[in-house]
Amino acid sequence: VSKRRAVSKTALVLGAAGLAIGVVAALLVKAGNPGNMGLCIACFLRDTVGFFGGAGANMGAVAYIRPEIVGLVLGGTVAALVGKEFRARGGSSVLLRFALGFIFMSAALVFLGCTVRAWLRLGGGDLNALIGVIGLVAGIAVGTVFLRRGYDLGRARRLPAAVGWFGPAFAVGLLVLGAVATFVVKPAAFTVTPAGAKNTAEKAVIAKDGTVLKPEGAKLVEGAIVGADGAVISPAASVAAAKPMPGGLRDPFVLALAAGLGLGVVAQRSRFCTVGGVRDAIIWRRFDLLLGIAGLLGGALVANLALGQFKLGFEGQPVAHMDLFGNFAAMAVAGLAAVMLGGCPFRQVIMSGEGDADAFSAVLGMMAGAYFMHSFQFASSAKGLAPMAWPLLAVMAAALVGIGVWKTAPARAAAKARSAASDAATQEA
């Protein structure tokens, strides 16, 4: 038996990729994105859904097509085309992948961030994310048990080229809508959270310049928001404590798009994954992908310190809550779902750009999950978990285990058949 290196030469590439992603994410926060949310696949897909769902789905505060997401998909496409790796493929449990994406997003919105943002929050000093990351590792560990027992969603096949272009075409459509809404006119049918707007505890909305946007006809009187009928809606203290709406915190459109494109290329070339690193370390003690995560964490940490954005502690962290068990459990469910998908949400977005229809199905599932979580007010807020969050997490965990057992049983039989076939081949030889 030859000696195996724990870290191969691709590890350095991954470490550098992680570092670049972490630093760029911190810079995007400096440029206007919400705290520790320079890059968050779950949050950005959710905001993009908010553009379509709007106030009717309780998404008025999180409505904006994030150009970063569009850039990631198209950056993945460009890198795959240049590297001759663009392949129209799919057909490996497409609907189950939609369901796994749905569950991943639901869990991420209980934690308040995806597996990328969990590491970025930790790199910003948010210790709630440390609890989340411990949950993430636990969830991934459960996923490796299924993998070792033969969990398999089935083979993807080559598909007609047109099917592979669904993901990139979808991204181009979003890009056009987002650019029109930003630079031309906001289409009446859609919702865009006003840039820099704040909302009060009573859900009144104040624009950057102090005018009251919601409810209609309300005005600022001596610091309080007073309705058209003269009744006080938000007292002055509440107006003073109004918080910026996450969807209204954003970096310039072109900068966000450029950053997304660049990171999309980096992620496609390096195969960066925020879940695979932990998974491979558990299964094989292989640390290549884990070095990518270390780079992400280190890059975010150093850049946040340099930019004065680092704040260590549990309290008052941006877009976060302090529910210890909730953070653990939500990220455990998200980690398990991601392992069952074969990669983190970042990878699913990049693979959507590479022609992978299965990954695109998972991304659509994530978007449906975001709509579901906000429509029924299951998503967490800075105050903590929604009342129904625990039953929801329990149902999702049970669903994951159910899918895991279902997709492991036939796989084990196939593994037995494989080993029987290889025995027969050996005997013949």
Next chain:
Amino acid sequence: MITVDARGLSCPLPVMRTDEAVKSSSPDAIEVLVDSGTAKANVAGFLADAGYSVSVEQLADGSYAVSAKS
């Protein structure tokens, strides 16, 4: 010579099937068929770390044959 068909499998199954084949019969030569750039890189890296000398050939249908000899 053992051939592992890992085409169309999600991460990390191509590497798991390769690992399974290496462990069960310690072959002198192994060929793994994959059809994504990620699987190609992962399998090639895994076999190199296992002590094989590895070469990759792109096949006519766009998939890859990762060949390894001890």
